[in-house]
Amino acid sequence: MPAPEINIHHVAKLARLALTEEEAVHFHAQLTSILSHVDQLSHHDLAAEPSAHPTPVYDVVREDVTHPGFSQEEALQNAPRRVMDQFQIPKVVE
Amino acid sequence: MSLATSTISELRQKLTTKEISPRDIIRDLATAVEEKNPSLGAYLGWDVEKALAQAEQADLSQPLGGIPIGIKDNINVLGEPCSCGSKMLAGTYRAPYDAGAIGSLRRAGAVPFGRLNMDEFAMGSSTENSALGITRNPHDLDRIPGGSSGGSAAAVAGNMAIATLGSDTGGSIRQPAALCGCVGLKPTYGRVSRYGLVAFASSLDQIGPITKTVGDAALLLNSLCGKDPRDSTSLDVPVPDFTQALGQDIRGLRIGLPREYFVAGIHAGVSAALQAAVKKLEALGAIPVEISLPHTDLGVSTYYIIAPAEASANLARFDGVRYGHRSPKANDLLEHYMMTREEGFGPEVKRRILLGTYVLSSGYYDAYYLKAQRARTLIRQDFEKAFESVDLIISPTSPAPAHKLGELKDNPLAAYLEDIFTIPVNLAGLPAISLPCGLAVEGGVSLPVGLQMIAKPLDEFTLLRAADAFERQG
Numbered sequence: 001m002p003a004p005e006i007n008i009h010h011v012a013k014l015a016r017l018a019l020t021e022e023e024a025v026h027f028h029a030q031l032t033s034i035l036s037h038v039d040q041l042s043h044h045d046l047a048a049e050p051s052a053h054p055t056p057v058y059d060v061v062r063e064d065v066t067h068p069g070f071s072q073e074e075a076l077q078n079a080p081r082r083v084m085d086q087f088q089i090p091k092v093v094e
Numbered sequence: 095m096s097l098a099t100s101t102i103s104e105l106r107q108k109l110t111t112k113e114i115s116p117r118d119i120i121r122d123l124a125t126a127v128e129e130k131n132p133s134l135g136a137y138l139g140w141d142v143e144k145a146l147a148q149a150e151q152a153d154l155s156q157p158l159g160g161i162p163i164g165i166k167d168n169i170n171v172l173g174e175p176c177s178c179g180s181k182m183l184a185g186t187y188r189a190p191y192d193a194g195a196i197g198s199l200r201r202a203g204a205v206p207f208g209r210l211n212m213d214e215f216a217m218g219s220s221t222e223n224s225a226l227g228i229t230r231n232p233h234d235l236d237r238i239p240g241g242s243s244g245g246s247a248a249a250v251a252g253n254m255a256i257a258t259l260g261s262d263t264g265g266s267i268r269q270p271a272a273l274c275g276c277v278g279l280k281p282t283y284g285r286v287s288r289y290g291l292v293a294f295a296s297s298l299d300q301i302g303p304i305t306k307t308v309g310d311a312a313l314l315l316n317s318l319c320g321k322d323p324r325d326s327t328s329l330d331v332p333v334p335d336f337t338q339a340l341g342q343d344i345r346g347l348r349i350g351l352p353r354e355y356f357v358a359g360i361h362a363g364v365s366a367a368l369q370a371a372v373k374k375l376e377a378l379g380a381i382p383v384e385i386s387l388p389h390t391d392l393g394v395s396t397y398y399i400i401a402p403a404e405a406s407a408n409l410a411r412f413d414g415v416r417y418g419h420r421s422p423k424a425n426d427l428l429e430h431y432m433m434t435r436e437e438g439f440g441p442e443v444k445r446r447i448l449l450g451t452y453v454l455s456s457g458y459y460d461a462y463y464l465k466a467q468r469a470r471t472l473i474r475q476d477f478e479k480a481f482e483s484v485d486l487i488i489s490p491t492s493p494a495p496a497h498k499l500g501e502l503k504d505n506p507l508a509a510y511l512e513d514i515f516t517i518p519v520n521l522a523g524l525p526a527i528s529l530p531c532g533l534a535v536e537g538g539v540s541l542p543v544g545l546q547m548i549a550k551p552l553d554e555f556t557l558l559r560a561a562d563a564f565e566r567q568g
Contacts, residue, residue: 006452015406015451016413017444018432027448034449034507038395041465050467053297053327054283054474054523055551060326074190080420087415090430 006031098126099253102161102310109160116149116160116205119256123162123207126254135229136239136249138167138177140208148205156203158317164258166246167209168216169193169301170290174206178292179214179224182418182438193290194322195259195301202317210245210258214440215409216266216294218242219509222499223442230499231274234539237496240270246304247274251542257305257314261291263298264397265491265516268528271304272491272544275530277561278304279311282552283523284329287322295404296327298397298520308529308562312336315554331552339558345379347560350484354390355515361494363534367543368490371531371564375488378563383484387476390518392469397517398510399453399466405443406450412438445506474522481550486560489515491528491544495536515546525554527561 008028012019019027072085081088097105097119108114124142131137145162152160165171168178170189177184196206213223221229221244229244231237232252239248243260247270250258260267262280271278279302286301293299303314316337321330351372356365372382414420414434421433439447453462480487493512502509519526531545545564549557 008448011448011452011455013432014455015447016410016428016431016435017439017447018429018436019444020436023441023444027445030445030506031449031452034398034510035452037507038399038462038466041392041395041399041469042461044392044469046465046468046472048468048471048475050464051471051474052467054521055327055329057284057327057329062323062326070190077190078187078417080186080414080418089415090424090427092427 006035096126096253097122098256100256101306102158102257102313103307105161105256109154116152116154117146119160120145120149120162120205120207123254123256127208130252130254133230133235134232134248134252134254135227136210136245136252136254138209138211138226138245139175145205145207152205153203156201157313158199159203160205161203162205162207162256163199164208164210164246164249164255165196165206166212166243166258166260168212168261168292169195169259171196171206174209176292177209177226178216179212179226180438180440180443181225182412184226186419187417191290194287194324195318196290198287198318198320204317208249208255210243210249212245213242214443215292215405216242216261216263217405217442217446219265219269219512220497220502221245221270222503223440225440228499231496233275233541234496237498237541238273240273240492240496242266243304244270247271247276247278250274250276250304250306257303257310259301260304261299261301262520263294264401264520265513267302267304268491268516268526268544268546269513272528273496273542275542276304276306277308277311277527277529278302279315279527279554279557280519280525281315281319281554282525284327285525285552285554286318287325287328289322289324293408295401296408297404298401308558308565309337309340311527312340312558334555336555336558339555340562342559342563343379344375344560344563347380347486348484349375349380349382350385350480350487351382352385352387352390352480352487352489354387355489359493360490361534361536363536364490364494364543367532367534368545371488371545374567375564378567380560385480385484385487387480387518389469389472389476393473393518393521394511394514396466396469396473396521397513398449399462400470400521402446402450403454403463404450406447406454409443409447442506470521473518477522477524485556487548489546489548491515491546495534495541495543519548524551525549525557527557529561529565
């Protein structure tokens with residue numbers, strides 16, 4: 001399989017990273033090299049069920065009882081910006 | 095002699111006979127940290143007054159009563175910063191709660207003391223990816239301590255901590271323990287609560303101890319294990335008293351030597367130390383058995399798809415809204431996300447987020463992520479089959495002793511390939527320990543070599559039994 005073609009700007013946007021042009025060139029080269037290596041998987045016959053995690057534990061639910069949680073103040077204590085006891089984000093509506 | 099050089103069991107004995115008080119330990123530790131940290135850089139921060147106050151209150155009747163434990167800086171300790179070695183969190187974030195593992199330590203009477211440096215968000219094997227400073231190997235200050243729990247290992251090896259907690263996603267407890275010459279144990283996936291551990295790759299992450307002796311690892315593990323309803327992956331299984339594994343013999347124990355692990359590319363000094371270790375285990379009555387783990391060569395590729403994929407999802411939470419860095423320059427919401435993350439994350443974290451985003455993106459999922467999940471099954475099955483004929487598997491922890499600082503900095507792929515012996519263990523969810531097994535000479539310096547022992551799921555007992563017997567043999 002040839003080295004994969006990565007549209008680094010598209011991937012960076014999906015990842016919500018505003019890369020500089022210098023970073024884009026740098027990461028494109030490094031990712032191409034890493035992906036060429038991991039492409040070895042396509043040369044193997046991987047006849048097995050996929051496993052998402054190593055333990056046979058599925059659909060764990062806890063008892064439906066309430067526990068005390070954070071106060072509003074505790075939940076907001078690390079907020080970079082807050083207004084009227086809420087998290088503040090840039091304006092999203094005109 | 096400073097109490098900072100002591101083990102947990104030595105200190106517990108002196109505390110029980112009232113020869114010393116918990117405050118004496120904190121004072122000696124503080125002196126050692128203040129003296130050595132400028133050169134070693136293991137700690138990112140410590141609060142002597144708070145630790146003294148907590149030591150005063152410690153319940154000495156508990157198994158870790160009065161013992162200070164250093165904490166890797168990706169584990170939340172109530173009221174303390176938790177930076178993950180990142181500009182994204184440093185200087186802004188304070189933990190509003192205790193992690194599950196910290197709660198366990200407190201219930202056992204221990205006192206969290208100090209925050210330890212790490213590769214940013216635990217991504218790396220050298221601690222050079224920390225945005226907050228360099229950590230050096232106590233055996234040679236020009237060399238890396240390993241990583242990502244490099245601060246945790248350097249603090250223990252440099253006698254500026256009694257014992258520490260690390261986290262291990264692809265070797266991040268075992269490899270720095272090996273490179274610094276201490277004991278590092280990664281428990282079975284699910285043994286220890288990850289509640290309050292900042293998530294990197296959730297199907298692989300596990301918290302564990304880094305200690306001076308195998309006995310101390312058993313003591314810490316006793317307190318750390320158990321079901322935590324706040325971590326749905328933690329297992330509700332009986333926890334044995336791991337200290338009962340100490341002082342036993344290992345006659346008749348079958349030790350698997352995977353032929354795929356003893357291959358070209360291993361440093362000559364590491365290879366020699368491993369051969370000597372096998373002889374020593376034989377002298378103790380263990381039976382070496384050659385085994386095969388045929389999918390070993392898929393490990394690194396599988397890991398470097400699965401771990402970045404999970405990381406790219408986990409690190410989406412760093413969006414500058416609820417905590418952490420927030421770009422002051424953004425004009426709209428998309429810019430806010432993109433610039434906050436661009437400014438807050440370092441190069442290795444960006445690299446892995448990009449890689450993970452790519453392998454999960456539309457059109458590539460089947461080619462990469464699904465294949466990696468299939469390979470993961472094959473790797474786990476290799477171990478299952480091997481454990482039909484052996485009780486333990488051994489290998490080097492790392493193919494080379496500690497590199498010089500900067501040596502692998504611009505070659506991420508070469509650095510990733512060094513994780514070859516530790517990664518399959520995480521993919522299969524197995525428990526493993528690294529313990530010192532001699533020295534390798536590199537560049538005229540004698541450097542520690544780590545022996546890795548791998549056990550069946552939930553069989554930390556056998557791991558500790560064999561490691562302790564090996565350690566006692568000297």
